[in-house]
Amino acid sequence: MKAYGLLARWGLLIVFLIVFGAFSAWIPNRFPTSGNVQDILTSQPPGIFIAYAAMLVLVVGEFDLSIGATLGISQYLILKLITHYGLSWEVAIIATLACGAAIGLVNAIAVVGLGINSFIATIGVATILEGLVQWISDGNSPIFGGAPHGLTTLAQTKVAGIVLPVYYALAAAIILWLLLEFTVAGRQMRGTGANQVAARLSGIRTGRARVFAFTFAGVLAAIGGILITARIGAADATSGPSFLLPAYAAAFLGATAIRPGFFNVWGTLIAIFLVAVGITGLQLKGVESWVTPVFNGSVLLFAVALSNVATTQRVLERARTVIERRRPGMANRS
Amino acid sequence: MTRTSDEDVLVVEGLECHFGATHALRGVDLTVRAGEVVALLGENGAGKSTLIKILAGVVRPTAGSIRLGSDVFPHGLTTAEARARGLAFVHQDLGLLDRLSVAENIAHVAGFCSSRGLISWRRQRSLAHELLREWEIDIDPAMPVARLQAAQRSLVAIARALATSARMIVFDEPTAALPRHEVELLYEAVDRLRAAGVAVLYVTHRLREVTRLADRAAVLRDGQLVGTVSVAESSEHELVELIVGGALHAREVAAPVRSDDELLSLSGLGGHGADGVTLSLCRGEILALVGLIGAGHRSVGRIVAGIDRAVYGEMWLNGKPFDPRSPREAQQRGVVHVPSDRLNEASFPPLETASNLSLKGRFEVALASSRQERALASRVLAEWDVTPADPGATFASLSGGNQQKVVLAKWMTPPPALLVAEEPTAGIDVGTRSAIYERLAHAAREGTSVLLLSSDADEVAAVADRAIVFGDGRPKVELAHADLTPARIARECYSA
Numbered sequence: 001m002k003a004y005g006l007l008a009r010w011g012l013l014i015v016f017l018i019v020f021g022a023f024s025a026w027i028p029n030r031f032p033t034s035g036n037v038q039d040i041l042t043s044q045p046p047g048i049f050i051a052y053a054a055m056l057v058l059v060v061g062e063f064d065l066s067i068g069a070t071l072g073i074s075q076y077l078i079l080k081l082i083t084h085y086g087l088s089w090e091v092a093i094i095a096t097l098a099c100g101a102a103i104g105l106v107n108a109i110a111v112v113g114l115g116i117n118s119f120i121a122t123i124g125v126a127t128i129l130e131g132l133v134q135w136i137s138d139g140n141s142p143i144f145g146g147a148p149h150g151l152t153t154l155a156q157t158k159v160a161g162i163v164l165p166v167y168y169a170l171a172a173a174i175i176l177w178l179l180l181e182f183t184v185a186g187r188q189m190r191g192t193g194a195n196q197v198a199a200r201l202s203g204i205r206t207g208r209a210r211v212f213a214f215t216f217a218g219v220l221a222a223i224g225g226i227l228i229t230a231r232i233g234a235a236d237a238t239s240g241p242s243f244l245l246p247a248y249a250a251a252f253l254g255a256t257a258i259r260p261g262f263f264n265v266w267g268t269l270i271a272i273f274l275v276a277v278g279i280t281g282l283q284l285k286g287v288e289s290w291v292t293p294v295f296n297g298s299v300l301l302f303a304v305a306l307s308n309v310a311t312t313q314r315v316l317e318r319a320r321t322v323i324e325r326r327r328p329g330m331a332n333r334s
Numbered sequence: 335m336t337r338t339s340d341e342d343v344l345v346v347e348g349l350e351c352h353f354g355a356t357h358a359l360r361g362v363d364l365t366v367r368a369g370e371v372v373a374l375l376g377e378n379g380a381g382k383s384t385l386i387k388i389l390a391g392v393v394r395p396t397a398g399s400i401r402l403g404s405d406v407f408p409h410g411l412t413t414a415e416a417r418a419r420g421l422a423f424v425h426q427d428l429g430l431l432d433r434l435s436v437a438e439n440i441a442h443v444a445g446f447c448s449s450r451g452l453i454s455w456r457r458q459r460s461l462a463h464e465l466l467r468e469w470e471i472d473i474d475p476a477m478p479v480a481r482l483q484a485a486q487r488s489l490v491a492i493a494r495a496l497a498t499s500a501r502m503i504v505f506d507e508p509t510a511a512l513p514r515h516e517v518e519l520l521y522e523a524v525d526r527l528r529a530a531g532v533a534v535l536y537v538t539h540r541l542r543e544v545t546r547l548a549d550r551a552a553v554l555r556d557g558q559l560v561g562t563v564s565v566a567e568s569s570e571h572e573l574v575e576l577i578v579g580g581a582l583h584a585r586e587v588a589a590p591v592r593s594d595d596e597l598l599s600l601s602g603l604g605g606h607g608a609d610g611v612t613l614s615l616c617r618g619e620i621l622a623l624v625g626l627i628g629a630g631h632r633s634v635g636r637i638v639a640g641i642d643r644a645v646y647g648e649m650w651l652n653g654k655p656f657d658p659r660s661p662r663e664a665q666q667r668g669v670v671h672v673p674s675d676r677l678n679e680a681s682f683p684p685l686e687t688a689s690n691l692s693l694k695g696r697f698e699v700a701l702a703s704s705r706q707e708r709a710l711a712s713r714v715l716a717e718w719d720v721t722p723a724d725p726g727a728t729f730a731s732l733s734g735g736n737q738q739k740v741v742l743a744k745w746m747t748p749p750p751a752l753l754v755a756e757e758p759t760a761g762i763d764v765g766t767r768s769a770i771y772e773r774l775a776h777a778a779r780e781g782t783s784v785l786l787l788s789s790d791a792d793e794v795a796a797v798a799d800r801a802i803v804f805g806d807g808r809p810k811v812e813l814a815h816a817d818l819t820p821a822r823i824a825r826e827c828y829s830a
Contacts (some may be wrong), residue, residue, distance in 0.1 A: 181704070191693040194682035201641060201671065201679055203662035203695025261684060 012257030012267060016274045023281035030284050038161065040276050042231070045165035046071065047276075049224035050243045051250040051268050052176055053217035058251055058263045059180060060206075060213040061193035062111060062118035065244060067221040069129035070103050072240015074225025076137055079235040083146040090150070097222050103129065104218025108211040130241070137237035147233040155230030165227050169269075172220070177265045189213060190262070249300035250275065275299055341368040342401070343502045343533035344389075344421070349398035351384050351557075358384040359395070360557040366502060371524060371534040373544040373565070375577055376554035377791075377824075382537055385554070386506055389535075390423055391416045403501065422495030426507045428487055430479045436490050437462035437475040444497035465493055469526060485516030492523050502533040509543060521547060539626050541570045541828040553577055570829060578791065578824045597783045598638065598651055598752060605645025607633035609807035615752070615785060620778050622786040622798035623809075626827055630807030632674075635754040635787045639671030640664030651752070662695045668751030672741055674760055674787075680741045681729050687711060688725035691744045718743045719769065735766030742770060749777055754785045759793055771797045791823035803827055 007014075024032035050071050057064040074096050081092040103125065110121035134140055157164050180186040191199045192209040199206045224243070229235050253274070254267030278299070279292050344366040351359040359381050366372045376382045387393040389400070391413035400407045402419040411419075430439050437459045441447070447457040462475035471489045479487055488508055495503050505524070509517045524547055527534055536548060544551050544565055552562045553576040561576050598615040608630045615621045623631035636642045638649065640658030649656040651667055658664035661671060673679035682690050688704075688711035711725035718739045720732070729737060742758060755774070759767045774797050778784055788794050794801050801813040803826040811826050 187689065187693060190685065191682055191689065194685050195678070197679050198673075198681055199693065201639075201661050201673060202693055203660075203665040204693065205662065205695070 008256070008260040009258060012253065012270050012274065016270055016277065019274060019281070020277050023277065023284075027281065027284050031281055034161065036280065036284070038163075040273070040280050041166050042163050044272055044276055045163075045169045046224040046228045046231075047243060047246060047250070048169040048269065048272050049172065049220050049227065051247040051254075051272055052172060052265065053220035053224070054244075054247040055251040055254065055263045055265065055268050056176065056220065057118075057213050057217045058255075059193050060189050060210045061196060062210060062213070063122060064104075064107060064214060064217050065119065065122040066103065066107055066126035066129060067217055067247065068241040068244030069126040069133070070100055070218055070221035070240070071225040071228075071243050072237065073103075073129050073133045073136075074100055074222040075229045075239070076133055076143070076225075076235045076237045078151075078226050079143045079147060079229050080136055082148060082151070083143060089148045093151075093226060096226055097219055100218040100220075100222025100225075101215050102218070103221075104215035105211070107218070108214035111214065112207045112210050126241075133237045133240070140237045142237065143235045145234060147229060151230045152233050155227055163231075165231070168223075168227070172223075173265045173269055180265065185209070185212070193263075245300075246275065246296055249296055252300060252304050342366075343368050343403060344535070345401040346385075346389075347399050347401075349385070349388065349400070350396045351381075351388065351393065352396045358557050359388075359398075361398070362554070362557075362559045364552055364559065364562070366533045366535050368501070368533050369528050369531040370550065371528050371536055371548045372562075373548035373551040374535055374537045374554065375539075375544065375551055375573065377577060380554040380577075381557040382554055384557075386423075386504060386537065389416065389421060389504060417498065420499060420501035421504070422498060422500035422502070423504045423506065424488065424491045424495060424508055428491040430487060430491060430494075432480040433478055435476050435478055436466075436473055436482075436493075439479055439490060440465065440475075440494050440497050443494045461497075462493075465497055469493055469496060469523070471523070483516055484512050485519040488512065488520050489523055492527070496532075500532065502535065503527060504535045504537070506537045507539065508536075509538070509540065517543075539828070541573055544573065545570065555579055571825070574821065574825045574828055577828075578821050596653075598649070598656075598785075600634070600638070601648045601650075603634065603637060603644055603647030603649060604807075605633070605637065605647075606642040607807055608637060611647070611807075611809055613802060613809060615783050617783055618778050618781050620774060620784040620786055620797055620799045622788055622794040622801040623804055624788055624791070624794050624801050624823055624827055625804035626789055629789075629804040629827075631802075631804040632756060632787050633807070634804075635671065635756055635785055638664070638752070638785065639669055639754045641671060665695055665750075669754065670745040670750040670752070671754040672745050672756060672758060674757035676734070676737055676741060677730075681737065683728075683730035685729060686726050687715065687720070687729055687732070687740050690729045690740055691715075691725075691747075694744070714743050714747050715740075718773070735762045738762055738770065739766065742773065746773065746777055746782070749780055749782045752783045752785065753777065754787065756787045757789065758786070759790070767793075768796075789827070791820040791827065794818060794823050795820045 030036060050067050053064065053067045077099060078092050078096040081087045081095055082089055087095065107118070107122050107125050110116045110125065111118045114121075155163065155165050159167065180190065188199070188204045189209045189212070191202065191204055192206045196206050225240070228239070250268050250271040251263055253271035254269070255261065255263045257267040257270060258264050259267065275296060279295055282291055282295065342365055344364070346362060346364040349359050349362040362381070362385060364372075364385075374382055374385070384393060388395050388410060391411050394410040400411060402411070402421060405419060407415065431442065434442075440462045441458050446453045447461060448454060449457065459475050466473055466475060469492070471493055473482065473486055473490065479490060482490065492503065508520055512520065521543075524534060524536070536543070538544060548565045550562055551565050551568070551573060553560050553573070555577065563572070563576070595617050596614050597617045599613070601612050603611040607628070611630075611634050613621070623634055625631040633642065637644045640661045640663050643659065644657065651669065656667060658667065658669070664671070677683050682693060685693070688708050691711050691714055692707050708725045712723065715723040715725065720736045720739050720743070729740065732740065738758065742755070745753060758774070759770050762770070771793075774784055774786070786794065786798055795818045798818055799815055801818055801823060802809045803811045803813065803823070813822065813826065
């Protein structure tokens with residue numbers, strides 16, 4: 001049981017190391033090189049931030065399907081604010097983050113205030129955002145160039161050979177970890193996700209916890225968008241939605257590790273890199289591009305199946321107690 | 335439809351059932367004849383549920399035989415066999431598909447009428463219509479079930495059972511969730527069933543229903559059939575004696591000395607099932623509000639705890655007006671509530687016991703540092719004798735008794751001014767029960783007032799200083815400490 005617990009906790013990291021080792025052995029001249037590792041690291045931070053956003057909302061027991069669109073509108077908005085409205089890049093960043101927070105707040109109002117199922121509410125918001133981004137981008141025309149030096153240095157400067165956004169992602173991980181595990185607010189968010197009724201009866205402000213999660217998620221998604229623009233110095237209005245499902249894949253995969261059965265930061269981070277390493281390896285091996293989504297999807301299914309196994313013991317235990325409470329003869333129903 | 339009466343539809347002989355060490359049924363014999371209504375009575379845990387589960391094919395008996403009509407099942411029956419032999423069930427939660435129409439609900443059980451491979455909705459509706467008319471049930475078959483009155487829904491459930499040409503219908507507390515003014519509709523339906531020669535086994539807690547409906551009453555106690563009596567020849571008093579048992583001693587515990595300063599006072603409080611409740615509770619007093627499910631005593635607890643909002647009436651706490659808009663506000667004034675639905679309302683099953691203890695509006699530890707939190711949790715778990723005393727164990731992995739200890743410990747550390755405890759020992763083993771009673775008594779001695787919401791006469795007799803019996807949302811009788819015997823409490827409950 002002890003060994004099983006350890007395996008559940010570190011399993012994902014072990015899989016990561018195995019995948020990394022396997023590709024290193026398979027493509028020794030191109031995979032385990034510092035150039036390739038840097039490439040992987042450089043491309044991940046936007047995906048990491050949006051995965052944090054997905055995870056944070058899952059922690060309070062809700063879904064936010066608008067984070068992809070939020071990332072999309074953010075990466076366009078920041079450059080538009082700078083190139084068209086002449087804002088300085090610092091002000092543009094603040095405005096874009098505020099926009100992300102506002103989108104999160106709209107989600108929160110729909111879900112907490114109006115009581116709309118979060119799945120539906122955030123699909124609605126995402127659809128609206130896709131329309132708005134078409135509007136501000138004059139029908140999805142990309143902006144090439146125009147990113148000020150200050151903005152691009154934020155993403156392109158290297159410290160110890162690694163680009164700054166990787167450090168931002170780590171810093172965000174530490175902040176989220178401290179928030180969720182070591183603050184009252186974070187623990188109350190977990191409580192809200194674990195059993196919203198019990199949380200409310202326990203005196204926890206479940207509405208506030210969920211509003212906070214949605215708003216913070218909006219900001220995290222906006223950071224992801226800003227980082228993309230800062231990295232490539234250009235903005236493409238259509239790329240947001242493609243980030244959504246991989247973010248959820250990472251959050252669910254992450255819930256199989258470190259704190260098995262719970263959405264958690266470090267698991268999510270490992271999951272992102274596991275997927276990235278797998279895809280990079282396959283691409284270096286020359287597989288065609290259709291393999292990427294197939295790989296992503298398979299990993300998600302595998303992850304959730306694995307997570308079910310990791311929590312089976314718990315689930316069985318719970319099911320047993322629930323069955324005992326049931327009214328007699330329920331099974332009689334067809 | 336009419337069958338010769340006196341025909342035995344169900345004959346149960348020597349039924350035994352063990353669950354591990356628990357001996358749930360000990361040689362139960364029961365006969366139900368066509369055109370007869372037999373009431374099945376007994377306290378919680380007496381074995382009624384087990385007997386019904388066996389009849390429904392959910393649980394297998396350890397020994398004994400069941401005969402349905404001419405078919406004998408020596409080893410219990412399956413769900414399909416029960417249905418095929420015309421045994422149907424109307425449970426308290428009727429098992430209807432709320433958003434579908436009456437006709438469709440009937441069809442899901444009785445089978446769909448098809449025409450050229452597709453469902454013929456026209457025939458389906460006319461079939462439902464005929465069925466409802468035959469049983470004088472005035473409901474439009476096209477109506478979604480969710481739009482019906484509570485009692486009408488029960489009628490649909492009955493009609494659905496009859497659509498499968500049921501020879502016997504088992505009702506499991508069918509009126510527990512019904513408003514008082516609608517129950518007569520259900521009674522009339524049961525009368526029609528009897529007239530049509532259907533056998534009825536009717537599980538209930540309400541003695542008035544027994545006298546109104548039943549021909550005979552079978553009483554279970556501790557898994558044994560203690561008597562089958564003709565209802566016409568027995569008084570309610572005799573039935574209560576049968577239910578709670580003859581050996582009823584007076585209380586041994588001396589009346590506690592309690593201070594006379596008032597902590598809580600309610601005046602004409604109402605809403606959510608409570609109706610004009612006036613009472614007062616002293617510091618350090620354990621006041622039990624007793625009643626059957628639906629009597630309104632729980633509503634009082636929920637209003638006091640800020641879960642539901644009073645519609646009318648006034649509350650004072652410590653002499654100051656008290657009108658909490660949320661559990662959080664009530665907790666800030668020192669009022670805590672322990673719901674009876676342990677897994678759905680009182681706990682966070684997937685989280686660790688430490689979190690289950692600390693997750694409140696206000697944490698006992700400043701920053702939720704795991705070390706401090708775990709230390710506190712370990713101390714509480716040890717103090718409450720929870721096994722395993724491991725703050726990292728998942729709540730769901732604990733046994734029911736230990737879960738209940740954790741839930742109570744959460745709200746009793748630190749001691750609140752007022753503890754509202756809803757059925758604190760429901761479904762709990764005897765050992766844990768007495769431990770919990772001990773805890774409640776201890777807390778009261780230390781100055782905590784307890785509002786005990788209970789439907790368990792033994793529990794009330796064991797811990798309460800005073801009891802108020804509820805019926806129809808109102809306080810009916812107040813019992814002083816000297817009167818708190820299980821028999822007296824039960825009698826007042828059943829007649830309230």
